[in-house]
Amino acid sequence: MTDRIADPWGERTPYGPGDAWPARVDTHLADGVQEPDVDRWVQSASILHSNGDAMDIAVKDERIVGVRGRPGDRVNRGRLGPKDLYGWQANHSPDRLTRPLVRDNGRLVETDWDTAMDRLVRRSRELLDGPGGWGHFGFYTSGQLFLEEYYTLGVLGKAGIGTPHMDGNTRLCTATAASALKASFGTDGQPGSYADVDHCDAIALWGHNVAETQTVLWMRMLDRRRGPNPPAMLAVDPRSTPVAREADLHLPVRTGTNQALMNGLLREIIARGWYDERYVAEHTIGFDELARVVHAYPVDRVAEICDVKAADVERAAELLGTADRLLSTVLQGFYQSNQATAAACQVNNLHLLRGAIGRPGAGVYQMNGQPTAQNTRETGADGDLPGLRNWGNPDHVRELAELWNVDEMTIPHWSPPTHAMQIWRYAEQGSIKLLWISATNPAVSLPDLARIRRILARPDLFVVVQDLFRTETAEYADVVLPAATWGEKTGTFTNVDRTVHLSEKAVDPPGDARPDLDIFLDYARRMDFRDRDGEPLIGWSTPEEAFEAWKRCSAGRPCDYSSITYERLRGGGIQWGGERLYSDGVFNTDPDRSETYGQDLTTGAEFTAEQYRAKQPAGRAFLHAADYRPSPEVPSEEFPLLLSTGRTVYQFHTRTKTGRAPELNAAAPDVWVELHPDDAARQDIADGDLVGIASPRGGIEARARIGGIRPGVVFVPFHYGYFDVAPDDRRPRAANELTVTAWDPVSKQPIFKVAAVRIAKIAGPEE
Ligand SMILES: Nc1nc2c(c(=O)[nH]1)N[C@H]1C(S)=C(S)[C@@H](COP(=O)(O)OP(=O)(O)OC[C@H]3O[C@@H](n4cnc5c(=O)[nH]c(N)nc54)[C@H](O)[C@@H]3O)O[C@H]1N2
Ligand SMILES: Nc1nc2c(c(=O)[nH]1)N[C@H]1C(S)=C(S)[C@@H](COP(=O)(O)OP(=O)(O)OC[C@H]3O[C@@H](n4cnc5c(=O)[nH]c(N)nc54)[C@H](O)[C@@H]3O)O[C@H]1N2
Ligand SMILES: [Mo]
Numbered sequence: 164m165t166d167r168i169a170d171p172w173g174e175r176t177p178y179g180p181g182d183a184w185p186a187r188v189d190t191h192l193a194d195g196v197q198e199p200d201v202d203r204w205v206q207s208a209s210i211l212h213s214n215g216d217a218m219d220i221a222v223k224d225e226r227i228v229g230v231r232g233r234p235g236d237r238v239n240r241g242r243l244g245p246k247d248l249y250g251w252q253a254n255h256s257p258d259r260l261t262r263p264l265v266r267d268n269g270r271l272v273e274t275d276w277d278t279a280m281d282r283l284v285r286r287s288r289e290l291l292d293g294p295g296g297w298g299h300f301g302f303y304t305s306g307q308l309f310l311e312e313y314y315t316l317g318v319l320g321k322a323g324i325g326t327p328h329m330d331g332n333t334r335l336c337t338a339t340a341a342s343a344l345k346a347s348f349g350t351d352g353q354p355g356s357y358a359d360v361d362h363c364d365a366i367a368l369w370g371h372n373v374a375e376t377q378t379v380l381w382m383r384m385l386d387r388r389r390g391p392n393p394p395a396m397l398a399v400d401p402r403s404t405p406v407a408r409e410a411d412l413h414l415p416v417r418t419g420t421n422q423a424l425m426n427g428l429l430r431e432i433i434a435r436g437w438y439d440e441r442y443v444a445e446h447t448i449g450f451d452e453l454a455r456v457v458h459a460y461p462v463d464r465v466a467e468i469c470d471v472k473a474a475d476v477e478r479a480a481e482l483l484g485t486a487d488r489l490l491s492t493v494l495q496g497f498y499q500s501n502q503a504t505a506a507a508c509q510v511n512n513l514h515l516l517r518g519a520i521g522r523p524g525a526g527v528y529q530m531n532g533q534p535t536a537q538n539t540r541e542t543g544a545d546g547d548l549p550g551l552r553n554w555g556n557p558d559h560v561r562e563l564a565e566l567w568n569v570d571e572m573t574i575p576h577w578s579p580p581t582h583a584m585q586i587w588r589y590a591e592q593g594s595i596k597l598l599w600i601s602a603t604n605p606a607v608s609l610p611d612l613a614r615i616r617r618i619l620a621r622p623d624l625f626v627v628v629q630d631l632f633r634t635e636t637a638e639y640a641d642v643v644l645p646a647a648t649w650g651e652k653t654g655t656f657t658n659v660d661r662t663v664h665l666s667e668k669a670v671d672p673p674g675d676a677r678p679d680l681d682i683f684l685d686y687a688r689r690m691d692f693r694d695r696d697g698e699p700l701i702g703w704s705t706p707e708e709a710f711e712a713w714k715r716c717s718a719g720r721p722c723d724y725s726s727i728t729y730e731r732l733r734g735g736g737i738q739w740g741g742e743r744l745y746s747d748g749v750f751n752t753d754p755d756r757s758e759t760y761g762q763d764l765t766t767g768a769e770f771t772a773e774q775y776r777a778k779q780p781a782g783r784a785f786l787h788a789a790d791y792r793p794s795p796e797v798p799s800e801e802f803p804l805l806l807s808t809g810r811t812v813y814q815f816h817t818r819t820k821t822g823r824a825p826e827l828n829a830a831a832p833d834v835w836v837e838l839h840p841d842d843a844a845r846q847d848i849a850d851g852d853l854v855g856i857a858s859p860r861g862g863i864e865a866r867a868r869i870g871g872i873r874p875g876v877v878f879v880p881f882h883y884g885y886f887d888v889a890p891d892d893r894r895p896r897a898a899n900e901l902t903v904t905a906w907d908p909v910s911k912q913p914i915f916k917v918a919a920v921r922i923a924k925i926a927g928p929e930e
Contacts, residue, residue: 343511
């Protein structure tokens with residue numbers, strides 16, 4: 164096999180339009196282990212991105228010794244990315260948490276499960292039975308647990324405690340995907356299929372560095388690009404990413420200006436008659452208003468706002484407006500940037516205007532990032548109601564109350580669910596007194612870390628951290644619960660194109676670590692949550708039973724899992740909803756079916772049921788319009804540059820796993836900052852120099868990498884925290900020391916891609 168650190172994508176297997184993507188099996192086994200030595204292969208899928216690449220885990224002597232792609236699976240046909248090939252080594256890390264920890268006299272000390280759970284349950288009971296009750300509870304979970312775990316957490320939070328203060332780190336990740344899908348099509352759920360890559364004749368990547376972040380999806384795109392009749396490619400990204408370098412056309416927009424660009428492109432498409440009048444008339448609402456708003460964005464104005472060439476905007480419009488089978492993907496360059504939901508909705512608009520949806524090759528992926536983010540959203544562990552139900556729709560609430568056999572008023576639905584940034588605000592203000600953090604590391608991943616550390620350190624906040632490692636966040640915990648992870652527990656999860664995979668337990672977790680499902684079930688049992696008839700609220704005890712319970716909850720809803728079983732999943736991934744959604748041009752916007760009554764895209768204001776019904780959507784999709792507005796933070800004299808943050812192919816998030824996989828960590832061991840040569844020259848900065856980067860919130864130090872980015876913008880990967888640096892070498896390096904507490908008004912997703920900073924040289928390359 165090729166060196167997949169040097170070449171993350173491996174060899175090309177070119178193919179033509181309409182052909183099946185050829186299989187290629189990627190394998191990596193520990194040094195000295197050969198395939199015949201493996202005792203057994205256990206079915207799973209990848210957990211370090213949202214692509215859902217199917218794989219088998221190799222087990223020898225009851226240890227994980229490698230992985231191999233599953234060639235029969237619809238998603239990856241055997242391929243794996245570098246993080247999947249090497250990342251499993253973190254499971255065996257000697258510093259895994261093996262016993263619960265509790266805080267005694269200010270220090271975390273090891274203890275047993277009874278002691279740790281008893282502390283948690285005692286504090287919970289005090290709070291729940293005292294004044295303020297559920298209002299004191301906050302749950303901050305993940306996009307990395309399994310469906311069964313989220314559903315269980317959702318039920319215990321909503322029907323056991325009854326708090327609206329529950330969200331996932333999915334708020335930082337794909338809240339905008341959910342919002343844009345709901346706003347345009349009525350409910351969450353990707354319209355497209357990964358098979359659309361096989362059929363498309365143009366691919367547009369909107370703020371998505373897919374080459375580094377969904378490597379196997381990129382392999383599929385590259386294989387089409389190297390085959391006969393390749394698809395055209397457009398990249399919109401301020402950086403010169405591998406995607407931008409491959410694309411036929413790259414628009415290096417100024418960060419934060421996506422909405423202006425989209426308005427300009429839609430204006431061109433309408434003005435040139437490149438839209439499908441019949442599709443628009445039959446299947447959409449809002450065309451006149453959209454045409455009116457975008458009319459104010461002629462290419463010259465757009466070129467100026469976005470700082471790109473007017474001729475390139477015209478070329479982009481032509482590429483998009485003349486492709487019959489257009490495939491779009493949208494990710495963090497839109498979701499974490501200015502006007503996130505508004506801009507993501509314009510990509511939906513583009514597809515609706517072109518009638519490019521629900522057909523082979525014509526589709527849109529409002530992407531996910533984390534492997535199981537789709538399930539956080541579907542099961543309601545992000546605060547939404549499970550089954551893509553609308554909290555404002557009394558019938559939906561009643562269905563759940565009947566299913567769970569609880570009083571309707573127990574289920575929080577009297578106001579929108581509390582979004583993550585607001586949960587942290589309540590903790591800061593002292594009304595949330597118990598914050599249970601599972602499978603996320605906010606002390607590195609949330610914006611404005613100095614503030615997050617202050618909140619975590621509050622003496623009146625009881626912090627529970629459920630993780631594999633003693634993370635930067637765990638250091639602030641009152642109780643640390645050691646969890647089992649992928650490979651050590653069984654469950655299902657759903658990728659971007661709605662493909663559900665089963666991941667089976669391959670080996671035992673280390674020490675006393677337990678599956679997250681068991682932790683949540685144990686809590687529910689100790690809290691003695693009951694239904695209306697006095698029976699236990701949660702009647703399941705195994706992953707498969709939890710999955711069966713979820714099937715009953717999802718039945719009849721757009722994400723209907725009722726025909727899927729563990730047994731069928733043993734054959735390979737299965738999509739809910741079929742290959743593509745909306746092939747019949749009927750969307751989930753009917754008021755009885757929709758997940759939302761809609762929001763104003765500029766202010767986020769929620770519409771009422773009456774206002775929504777008055778629009779008579781009747782299965783038509785919404786074309787939402789919005790004017791461009793500058794970011795909440797723009798450059799100033801003191802902070803003249805724009806900061807953007809993001810990822811590298813070798814590391815995953817806060818590196819708790821990839822930082823413990825030697826090949827991956829060696830490939831990207833420390834933070835850096837990307838600078839345009841002009842910006843570097845102005846500060847006398849050369850490649851490799853140590854640079855100080857400061858924002859109104861804080862400062863970090865990073866080595867300079869000159870080039871690969873547009874002028875006026877600097878880029879810092881957000882992976883690097885402090886767990887693996889010696890205390891005496893704690894130079895600040897986490898990108899989120901710099902980022903701003905600000906979010907999209909509709910999706911409430913934090914703006915990680917736009918902040919104002921200044922830079923200065925600190926030292927030369929060797930110093
Ligand atoms: N290797 C690796 N893969 C991952 C992950 C990881 O940590 N490492 N994480 C997974 C997760 S959870 C996620 S969410 C995804 C994220 O996947 P991506 O969204 O592809 O990754 P990012 O690097 O966050 O951002 C993508 C691009 O947005 C660009 N950008 C910044 N600001 C703007 C803007 O205003 N406009 C436009 N058009 N572009 C802009 C950046 O230059 C960057 O190249 O990756 C998943 N896959
Ligand atoms: N500046 C900036 N900040 C960002 C972003 C950005 O682009 N720029 N991106 C944002 C995005 S899209 C995301 S998704 C977040 C990610 O941010 P985080 O969620 O904080 O990142 P991770 O490092 O993946 O943290 C997951 C934690 O869960 C633990 N874990 C893994 N598996 C399991 C399990 O099975 N059970 C339990 N209990 N624990 C487990 C891991 O050890 C790790 O500590 O960061 C966000 N923050
Ligand atoms: Mo994410």
